[in-house]
Structure formats: C-alpha cells, structure tokens
Amino acid sequence: xxxxxxxxxxxxxxxxxxxxxxxxxxxxxxxxxxxxxxxxxxxxxxxxxxxxxxxxxxxxxxxxxxxxxxxxxxxxxxxxxxxxxxxxxxxxxxxxxxxxxxxxxxxxxxxx
Numbered sequence: 001x002x003x004x005x006x007x008x009x010x011x012x013x014x015x016x017x018x019x020x021x022x023x024x025x026x027x028x029x030x031x032x033x034x035x036x037x038x039x040x041x042x043x044x045x046x047x048x049x050x051x052x053x054x055x056x057x058x059x060x061x062x063x064x065x066x067x068x069x070x071x072x073x074x075x076x077x078x079x080x081x082x083x084x085x086x087x088x089x090x091x092x093x094x095x096x097x098x099x100x101x102x103x104x105x106x107x108x109x110x111x112x
Contacts, residue, residue, distance in 0.1 A: 023088065024086055024087050024089050025086070026084050026085070026087070027084070027085055027086075028082045028083070028084050029051065029083045029084070029085065030082050031049045031077075031079045031083075032077065032078045033049075033075075033099060036075045036076070036077070036099065036111050037075075037112070038075060039101040039109050039111060040101065044074060044075050045073075045074075045075060045101040045111060046070050046071065046072050046073065046074070046103075046104070047075075047077050047099050047100065048068050048070045048079070048100060048108075049067060049099055050064065050066075050100060051064070051065045051066050051067065051085065051095065051096070051097055051098075052065060052096045052098075053065050053085065053096075054093070054094035054095075054096070057092065062096060065083055065085050066083035066084065067083070068080075068082075098110060098112075099111040099112050
C-alpha cells in the first residue's frame with residue numbers, strides 16, 4: 001500500500017480541520033525495574049519512579065507529571081502505581097524518567 005502525503009499548510013487537504021484544543025490522548029505508563037543499584041548500607045534500596053515533562057521546547061524547566069509508590073528493600077520492583085501523561089500527536093515532547101532511592105525523610109538519591 002502506498003501513501004501520499006498532503007501538506008495541510010497549502011489548503012490542499014480537504015479533511016483538515018483546525019482545532020482549538022491540543023490533539024492527542026492520555027497515555028498510562030507502567031514501570032518495573034530489574035537489578036537496580038543498591039545505594040543503602042544496611043538494607044536494599046527503596047526505589048520509586050519520578051516522571052517529569054519539559055515545559056517547552058526551549059525551556060530548561062521541568063514539570064513533575066507523577067510518581068510511583070516507594071518499594072521498600074526491593075531491587076527488582078514492579079510498581080503498581082501508574083503515571084498518566086497527555087501525549088500530543090505531531091509534537092516533540094521531552095519526558096524524563098528517573099528511578100530514585102527514597103531515604104524516607106523526603107530526600108532521594110538517583111539510581112538511574
């Protein structure tokens with residue numbers, strides 16, 4: 001099957017309809033980790049995932065989109081909490097996914 005690209009900028013696409021809202025859909029992300037680094041001294045790491053989205057193409061600012069629960073003493077976690085993000089079609093979006101060791105006092109150490 002062969003496809004022909006039609007530019008929407010020259011008015012040649014009769015099906016093009018401008019929209020006021022971003023075109024996309026919500027995507028649900030699931031996470032699991034295997035053989036994570038052990039950053040704790042007397043026990044195993046307590047990992048969680050933090051997902052952030054860059055606020056603009058030229059921005060250095062990140063907005064936290066969500067995070068998973070902390071998995072106590074677990075180097076091979078299967079997180080139950082998912083993170084939902086809005087995926088926009090035809091738009092470059094930069095997403096950062098960090099796995100951190102939660103120290104319980106609100107501080108974290110980057111695992112990867």
